[in-house]
């Protein structure tokens with residue numbers, strides 16, 4: 001007898017679905033719908049609506065709802081046994097917000113399967129578009145909130161993070177300041193995750209401790225709305241926010257809309273969604289405190305599981321609730337592959353294979369050469385003036401530049417993740433650049449830690465499916481163990497382990513001091 005659970009991930013560029021069978025511990029279905037391609041009428045580029053101001057990045061909540069209809073239709077067409085799904089959960093791109101008026105609750109409760117979701121939702125929005133995580137137009141509001149909350153350290157201690165432009169609180173404050181009448185008409189503010197969960201459940205869904213922590217509004221320790229943060233953000237804000245609750249908790253049965261229209265099991269549970277990063281923590285199997293993963297993607301991220309809440313006094317890293325209980329940490333380095341690609345372009349390097357070959361022609365430590373690769377304004381460390389900085393490095397030496405950028409990126413990760421005080425037994429690494437052993441050897445040596453590759457193309461949607469299973473089993477009073485639940489779904493790639501070279505690791509132990517000095521000099 002299969003035990004099917006559906007996980008959805010509403011990300012920046014696509015909506016993905018993963019169905020798992022807990023009886024066989026297998027992923028039985030995967031699908032991804034690219035917003036630009038599947039719904040061109042919204043005119044998004046990489047999931048973002050065009051805007052003249054490069055700092056403003058919005059998307060459309062109707063686009064996300066439309067995609068939900070499309071992905072259910074695709075699952076029905078592909079013969080997914082929707083009638084056997086026991087529970088549905090999901091994750092969303094973090095920080096993005098949806099603004100609803102007093103018609104929303106009624107509309108959600110009476111979704112008509114003869115109409116599309118978009119038709120059903122007509123007239124329920126108090127703001128047509130949704131600011132998303134790529135938006136950086138709220139520097140002023142961040143400064144105002146940070147000041148009210150007592151500075152960087154205090155803001156991080158209270159809410160888990162310093163005030164960041166993309167976080168929901170500063171975005172709400174900007175909306176309140178610039179569109180007072182529309183703000184007054186807003187009765188519910190949702191995150192992308194809680195908006196999508198509301199559609200599935202047919203009622204306003206709570207926000208979870210993972211995504212709720214990405215707002216600069218949640219008390220990171222008490223896990224309720226922080227009165228000072230609400231007051232620093234906008235008036236009457238508490239009335240507009242749903243309650244906070246653990247992710248995966250049951251909201252109710254799925255809305256009859258999905259039952260009648262697509263044949264979803266009428267008894268299937270709709271559970272609370274979370275953010276894509278918290279879901280990925282589950283999808284990558286980071287259950288034990290101190291387990292960390294590095295994703296080498298467009299941006300590089302360093303994230304992991306943490307039992308006791310400990311915030312970053314410098315305000316560079318974030319603390320979110322983890323769907324597995326406890327907390328997770330996240331540090332986002334904007335100049336990841338983005339910067340590596342720029343170096344490749346600068347030197348006309350054909351591909352990553354050649355980049356890795358060049359890197360191998362040089363020796364660890366690179367005779368002290370360092371390249372700080374801030375091609376774009378950087379999040380960590382905070383760099384508002386983009387630019388690259390070379391130290392003891394000849395710009396003409398191609399091979400040395402390849403090593404210098406990657407070593408600097410890894411040294412930066414080591415330096416800026418120290419506040420987490422984790423000493424992992426091994427680091428899981430995922431993302432595009434994780435295919436190359438030469439790069440991973442540098443990572444293992446800099447971190448002085450074993451590195452294993454994990455290939456989970458849809459880690460967030462898989463995490464969401466596991467979250468649905470956990471919610472279902474908890475509701476049935478089974479008290480499921482997260483460790484047992486993720487086993488088998490998140491195996492490292494066979495033979496991918498790379499051990500640090502202890503002699504080389506010593507070179508980096510010395511080099512981290514020089515790296516720190518270079519960083520400080522460049523930041524001056």
Ligand code: XUL
Pocket residue numbers: 011012092093094095133166214275276277330332
């Ligand atoms: C995390 C963040 C991004 C988005 C991407 O803080 O802003 O990783 O969650 O969807």
